[in-house]
Amino acid sequence: MHPSDSSPTRADDASVPDNTARLRDVMRHHMRGGRLVEARRICAVLTALDPQSAEAALTDGLLRQLHGDPQRAERGFARALTLRPDYAEAWANRSALRLMKGLPTKALADSAIALALAPALPPAHALRARLLYGQNEQEGAVAAAGRALLLGQNRPELPVLLVDGLRRLERMAEAETACRAFLKSAPDRADLWSLLGLILTDDHEAAAASGRAVLLDPAKVTPLVNRGNALLRLNQIPQATSAFRAALSVDPGHPEAAFGLASALLDGGHWRAAAVMLATERRRSDAANPSTLWRRIGEAAEAAGERMTGLRAFRQAAQRSPTDARHRDRLARAETAAGRHSRGETLFHTALALAPADSSLLTNSAIAMVDEGRVDEAVRRLRRALIVNPASYKAHSSLLFARQYQPGGSPAERRAEHRAWHDRHAAAPNPAIPSDPPGGVFPNDPAPERRLRIGLVSADLRRHPVGYFVAPFLATHDREQIAVIGYANQTAPHTPDPLTRELMGHAAGWRWIGDLDDAAAAAAIRADAIDILVDLSGHTADHRLPLFAHRPAPIQATWIGYPHSTGMSAIDLIIGGGLEMPETAADWFEERLVALPQGRFCYRPPDEAPPVGPPxxxxxxxxxxxxxxxxxxxxxxxxxxxxxxxxxxxxxxxxxxxxxxxxxxxxxxxxxxxxxxxxxxxxxxxxxxxxxxxxxxxxxxxxxxxxxxxxxxxxxxxxxxxxxxxxxxxxxxxxxxxxxxxxxxxxxxxxxxxxxxxxxxxxxxxxxxxxxxxxxxxxxxxxxxxxxxxxxDGPSFSRALETALREEWRRWRRTAST
Structure with missing residues (x-):
């Protein structure tokens, strides 16, 4: 209509498109300005002018979606598609609406149609990237995000979808390259710095990247959590603790932050505080399942002598991950240790239903059977564990120990059974177990009468029969003749029990080797220049016999912890004697028998023993x-x-x-x-x-x-x-x-x-x-x-053992010199 016209007239055929185009422009102007009411009025006019307009129907749907009416919005999109089935923009917009309504499968189908109709439609690629990312289909999400970016779609989430998709696909080099490229053009993107912190394999760089994200956006939890995790991996416990506490100050219910703080507290030795942190109920998160932390808390509590506290922690672990056989196994062992064998038996049964071919689980359940006196059943289960995992030296050792309780068998048969353990688990050639020191020569000073360095290896240098039998020797040994170094196969306990403290006081040195693998422990022993290394465990629980296969000392022996041969060629001597291990029994053992006059035991009565009364x-x-x-x-x-x-x-x-x-x-x-x-x-x-x-x-x-x-x-x-x-x-x-x-x-x-x-x-x-x-x-x-x-007679026993060890040193010196 011309502006000079004084009255409205009927638009002719040529003027309708012009009027419609102007109205559309005005409507879009209102939409961009957020004036939705005005835009809807014009949209109504456009629909009246052209009821068959698919674009008008699409716009009506968009306006109703923006106005918060998703049901009528979907009807608008449906009408647009009815009028024009090949309308790619309508398919794309309905896809976005369906995503908003929580219908990802339908949304994904609509986006696929939109892209089939218009392969170069940028918003459809961006939407598809979001959909696929949300369904953890990262390959497709990465491709769609990359395509949208190439087509000029400049949505802020696209770099994140692309980079994090690559990270989740473990294509770390590509993820790092892409992330750094985006940061080059947008250096103030805190979310991308946070992602880079997750991608980088160097923990120092990862902590720095996460720190940059924190500086850019200190109110965001994710960068603080990422920084805390990187610092935790660097063992910078106080700094990690601070990062996690800062995250919780931003969001007190954040599960990953709470999980990280509990980890930091636990790594710092504050297991009680970690338990309090985990016990506070927070939002659940798959990324922060606390089961493993509860298990670690239970183990720390047990090490501190708080068995029932440990038991409660193991229960938490099993409750949080009911289908994880490992947590049921650990709880079963704790219940058994507390004397609740029937509960432990039930837990072992359910754990084995979850993991019937787990050799460790089979072994642990068999050990519980042994404790209950069900030795024959236990032996059958241990044989099954070895069938499942022939390389399990722990299952094999448990079998040998259980067989000690069974009648029958000759000395030769028992020796052969122990030798079979050696042949399977500790025999050369095995590149992982060198049989000689580096260079083939021990650097130990060969002087025959110098002070000898004796190492004792055991998990039982504590309130345990081994600890009690070793105590008299350590208390009365001649410190001028020998220096005793203890190698306790435990992590450093924060409160050693009274007997451990006593033994440590009598020793010239002490190392906790529970966290060291066999090669590292052997290297530490070799660095300590031990002359005679003595095993005090044999095939009992938590032994370190594979360590001896590394031959860290010139002379290696076994004593007190196990009533038979280790079966190992790397262990030279077995200390015995008396009626228990007489010289006539020398062929019972793989090792050479060193028979002490009073045998291998020296007893110290307990202080708490009451007086003897009448029968x-x-x-x-x-x-x-x-x-x-x-x-x-x-x-x-x-x-x-x-x-x-x-x-x-x-x-x-x-x-x-x-x-x-x-x-x-x-x-x-x-x-x-x-x-x-x-x-x-x-x-x-x-x-x-x-x-x-x-x-x-x-x-x-x-x-x-x-x-x-x-x-x-x-x-x-x-x-x-x-x-x-x-x-x-x-x-x-x-x-x-x-x-x-x-x-x-x-x-x-x-x-x-x-x-x-x-x-x-x-x-x-x-x-x-x-x-x-x-x-x-x-x-x-x-x-x-x-x-x-x-x-x-502790002093006499110590003199006899010292004399025997000295003679073995002289013998080795004579052999080594030839």
Whole structure:
């Protein structure tokens, strides 16, 4: 219409397009200015002028979307597509709307049609990049974002989608190149600096990039968390802690920030504070599942002696990741250690359902079975673990240890079984296990009479039978002749137990090697110039036998921790002697036997032991109470059968069994049924669970005679029984494990209590039960007898061991010189 016209006239055919075009321009001007009401009025006019206009329908949909009416907006887009099915812009806009409505699959389909119709439509590529990124289809997201950028689409999220997509595809070099290129043109993009911090493999550079992001946008949590993680990897714990705390000050509920702060606290040794941090409920996040941290907290609590706190932490780990067999395994072990064996058994069962071919899980569950006295079942499971993973030296060691509790087999067969461990796990050639020091020559000073450096390797330099037996030697060794260095196979505990502190005080040096692999530990030992390295674990839990295969010392020996050969050619000596390991038994072992006059044991009585009282039979009307505080693993079929014969030979006698697993009613029932099957009325059994060590020692006041198991006899348990005045009869066999109690009795001059058959054992015990006068005299005199025996003579034992070690050094020097 011409401006000079004084009245409206009907537009002719030529003027309609002109009017429509002008109206469209005005409408777009209003839309850009945010004047949506005005824009909608013009859109209505345009629709009236041309009801079949697909563009008008599209614009109506856009305006209704901007006005917050997604349902009517979708109807507008649908009308546009009905009017013009090949309208690419309409497909693209409906795709964006459907993404906004949470319909990504439909949105993705619409974007695909839009691009099929208009392959060079930039907004459609940008939208498709967002959609694919959100569905974790990173290859497509990267391609779409790159195409949109090439077509000139300048949306701020596109560089992020491209770079982070490459990062998630682990195409780090491309991601870094692209990110740096974007930052060159936009150096103030905090989000890109934050991404660069995630991409960079150099932690120093990553921390710097994240720090730049923090400076540009200090109110954003992600750069602070990224910086904290980089600093944590650099072991800059205080700085990492500060970064995570800053992140939480911005967003107190941020799960990744809380997770990072808990990690930093834990790495800094503040496991209690880490537990408090994790216990505070926050938003859940797949990127911050705290299960592993809860597990680490549990392990730290256990190391600090807070077993129940550790147990609660392991429960948290298992609850947060219920399908993770590893966390169920760790919880099962904690429950078992707390005496809740039936709970542990259930957890092991469910863990194995999740991971039936996990050799570590099979091994751990078998160890729990051993503790409960289910040795035969455990041996079968350990053999299965070795089938699953023939390279598992821990499963193989656990099998060897479990076999010590089983009757049968000859000395030659047992030696061959141990040698098989060596052949599979520690034999040369193995490039990972050098059998000689670098250069083939040890740098140790060969002077025969100089002060020797002796290294002791064990996980049990603590309140443990090994720790108790080693303590007298460390306390009385000649510091001018030898320097003892302890290599504890644990991480440095913040509060070592009292016995560990005592042992450390007697040692010339101490290293925690729990965090070192075998090669690193061997290098540390070699750097310490150890002359004789002594294993104190054998095939028991947490041993470091593979370390010895690296040959870090000129002479290597095994002592005290395991009642048999290691089977290793790299270990030269086994320290034994006495009735337990006599010189006549030298061919039982792969190592050369060094027989000490009083054997390998030296006992130091516990300070908390109460005075010895009279035999309880004197106040029980002559009723005899037998007892065994040994591990349930030692209740072999032969043991139960022998003890059933003893109880039959001593009418009305009772048997007290004490072991931690007996606190569990399921375990008690199993043990009762085993004795019932052997003919013992369960009413004659008194099954007791855990108590403190002082309380355990006091309970010996209720025992007249200790029963010694077979084929694995008592060790420290027998020493404690004897110290508390409780005698025993021992029947030694053809393995060191079955000769320990007999060895102790021989050192006390009580060889008449050492027998050579089952019949003789039953007869000797029955005879002792019938002679309360002798039983009373024995009980009253046992403690004095022990005090004056070689078993408690620490100085004499130390001199004998030092003499033997000195002679081995001279022997090595003579051999090395030739």
């Amino acid at each position: 309880p039979a004197l106040s029980n009307g002559g009723t005899i109470t037998f007892g065994s505080f040994n591990s349930l693993a030692k209740l072999s079929v032969d043991t139960v059968a022998l003890w059933a014969r003893v109880m039959a030979a001593v009418p009305n006698s009772r048997l007290v069994l004490k072991a931690r697993p007996l606190g569990d009613p399921v375990v008690r029932d199993r043990i009762s049924r085993r004795f019932a099957a052997a003919g013992v009325d369960p009413q004659r059994l008194d099954l007791r669970g855990w108590s403190s060590h002082a309380a355990l020692l006091a309970e010996y006041g209720e025992i007249d005679i200790a029963l010694d198991p077979l084929p694995f006899s008592g060790g420290l348990t027998s020493c404690e029984a004897l110290w508390m005045g409780v005698p025993m009869v021992a029947w030694p066999n053809d393995r060191p494990a079955g000769r320990q109690s007999a060895h102790f009795l021989s050192l006390l001059g009580l060889s008449d209590l050492v027998v050579d058959s089952a019949d003789a054992c039953v007869e000797a015990i029955a005879k002792l039960c019938g002679d309360l006068e002798r039983l009373t005299a024995l009980r009253a005199g046992l403690r004095a007898r022990m005090r004056h025996s070689p078993l408690l």
